[in-house]
Amino acid sequence: xxxxNAPSGAWARGRWAAPAAERVLLRGAAAxxxxxxxxxxxxxxxxKWLPRDFVETSSVGGVLTIFAYVTMITIFAFELNGYLxxxxxxxxxxxxxxxxxxxxxxxxxxxxxxxxxNLNVMVIDQSRNEPxxxxxxxxxxxxxxxxxxxxxxxxxxxxxxxxxAEEHDRIMRQLQKTDxxxxxxxxxxxxxxxxxxxxxxxxxxxxxxxxxxxxxxxCSHCQRFAATWDSLAxxxxxxxxxxxxxxxxxxxxxxxxxxxxxxxCREQGIGAFPTIRLYKADGTMSVFRNQREIPAILNWVELVxxxxxxxxxxxxxxxxxxxxxxxxxxxxxxPGRLEFMSxxxxxxxxxxxxxxxxxxxxxxxKDPGTxxxxxxxSMIPNEIVAMAQPLDGRHFFTNAQHQTWEHHLRIVTAxxxxxxxxxxxxxxxxxxxxxxxxxxxxxxxxxxxxxIQIMPERKQWYDFVTSLLAGLGGLFAxxxxxxxxxxxxxKVVAGKRAP
Numbered sequence: 178x179x180x181x182n183a184p185s186g187a188w189a190r191g192r193w194a195a196p197a198a199e200r201v202l203l204r205g206a207a208a209x210x211x212x213x214x215x216x217x218x219x220x221x222x223x224x225k226w227l228p229r230d231f232v233e234t235s236s237v238g239g240v241l242t243i244f245a246y247v248t249m250i251t252i253f254a255f256e257l258n259g260y261l262x263x264x265x266x267x268x269x270x271x272x273x274x275x276x277x278x279x280x281x282x283x284x285x286x287x288x289x290x291x292x293x294x295n296l297n298v299m300v301i302d303q304s305r306n307e308p309x310x311x312x313x314x315x316x317x318x319x320x321x322x323x324x325x326x327x328x329x330x331x332x333x334x335x336x337x338x339x340x341x342a343e344e345h346d347r348i349m350r351q352l353q354k355t356d357x358x359x360x361x362x363x364x365x366x367x368x369x370x371x372x373x374x375x376x377x378x379x380x381x382x383x384x385x386x387x388x389x390x391x392x393x394x395x396c397s398h399c400q401r402f403a404a405t406w407d408s409l410a411x412x413x414x415x416x417x418x419x420x421x422x423x424x425x426x427x428x429x430x431x432x433x434x435x436x437x438x439x440x441x442c443r444e445q446g447i448g449a450f451p452t453i454r455l456y457k458a459d460g461t462m463s464v465f466r467n468q469r470e471i472p473a474i475l476n477w478v479e480l481v482x483x484x485x486x487x488x489x490x491x492x493x494x495x496x497x498x499x500x501x502x503x504x505x506x507x508x509x510x511x512p513g514r515l516e517f518m519s520x521x522x523x524x525x526x527x528x529x530x531x532x533x534x535x536x537x538x539x540x541x542x543k544d545p546g547t548x549x550x551x552x553x554x555s556m557i558p559n560e561i562v563a564m565a566q567p568l569d570g571r572h573f574f575t576n577a578q579h580q581t582w583e584h585h586l587r588i589v590t591a592x593x594x595x596x597x598x599x600x601x602x603x604x605x606x607x608x609x610x611x612x613x614x615x616x617x618x619x620x621x622x623x624x625x626x627x628x629i630q631i632m633p634e635r636k637q638w639y640d641f642v643t644s645l646l647a648g649l650g651g652l653f654a655x656x657x658x659x660x661x662x663x664x665x666x667x668k669v670v671a672g673k674r675a676p
Contacts, residue, residue, distance in 0.1 A: 260638070
């Protein structure tokens with residue numbers, strides 16, 4: 178080393194008396210050795226100053242090194258994802274709704290026991306208890322149930338070899354003999370009209386076709402229809418209708434007072450007045466659902482008499498239909514209630530037979546000025562998004578008469594940079610109503626005075642660097658402690674095994 182490190186001037190002063198050839202060889206060796214020494218210097222310093230367990234190779238050290246590298250890469254990936262991903266922060270504030278004077282109510286509800294002709298949807302003001310005028314309204318009503326008003330093929334219950342016509346004629350003669358023709362042709366307008374009114378089934382069986390007007394004295398629609406019905410009944414006395422086989426058939430018009438004969442009307446499932454049905458002698462029936470005018474009724478009778486399989490059912494439940502309501506309402510942003518009003522059509526409903534069971538397919542509140550769509554929803558946390566439509570897909574049934582559902586909704590506003598959304602807190606109960614009151618379905622709603630402000634938040638670069646260095650520094654310290662602990666434990670174990 179002294180030879181390699183000797184200054185070049187020493188050779189000239191003769192301090193080294195080596196032959197010329199040797200001097201050449203020594204100079205070449207020195208030139209080759211200097212880079213190697215320079216490369217070994219950091220390792221020599223590391224071996225001198227770093228802990229011994231950091232510079233010695235071992236299987237434990239190799240495992241810890243691999244684990245440290247994997248952990249550092251994982252920490253870096255998470256920190257980088259947090260830096261590149263936009264987060265949100267939320268806080269509460271008073272709801273300043275000066276620029277949001279309206280709201281939109283989106284509806285998709287099935288009323289299972291109310292016909293569309295007897296259903297109306299409106300918003301009622303909470304303070305004045307009066308209908309609120311909608312600034313925009315688009316609602317579509319669609320009857321639920323089978324096609325052709327519940328079309329069902331006629332079914333004969335007789336096992337005899339008689340034809341249908343022969344069996345009908347035989348039953349007619351027998352009933353006219355036992356009950357009397359006047360009794361079978363009489364109106365059931367009163368229980369004190371001098372007739373016995375023993376059997377409604379006998380009345381149906383004793384005629385080819387029987388058209389029944391189910392009415393109630395207190396029904397205003399029935400009162401207005403009374404004169405039209407009387408004229409229709411006189412017309413039917415002189416008129417015949419051709420059936421599917423080309424045979425002329427008579428239709429007998431009879432009215433039924435559902436106040437005096439409440440039991441029969443209940444058995445027939447009459448829940449609205451007036452209700453017009455056409456019965457065949459075998460008990461099957463069809464329901465008239467159009468405008469109650471004589472030409473329209475006569476056209477309907479002609480159609481169903483001529484086509485025996487059209488519009489007939491063998492039980493009143495097969496002819497009942499509900500109503501699907503879908504669309505939206507835009508109303509002032511004030512407390513109120515969304516009401517599905519039963520009986521708002523051209524019939525008066527029987528309170529004891531009105532069923533307001535319903536299915537909420539969709540119900541939500543929306544700000545008309547918000548059109549951001551998915552961009553807005555992507556900013557809102559999932560736990561808040563889940564509260565925007567809490568009633569979707571839920572069924573609400575009533576199990577007894579004079580019952581209805583009362584829904585209470587608390588509306589919480591969520592404000593983002595892309596728009597406004599409304600979250601709902603729902604509470605509901607089954608309520609009992611007075612026997613004389615037609616049950617209604619109501620969704621009471623009110624706005625909370627505060628709003629959830631949701632703002633975007635992105636990590637700054639210096640936060641990213643600080644978090645990354647802090648994570649790596651913490652990992653270094655942890656690995657140092659684990660390494661020292663394992664080495665110390667290994668020495669203890671080795672010392673105990675030594676003899």
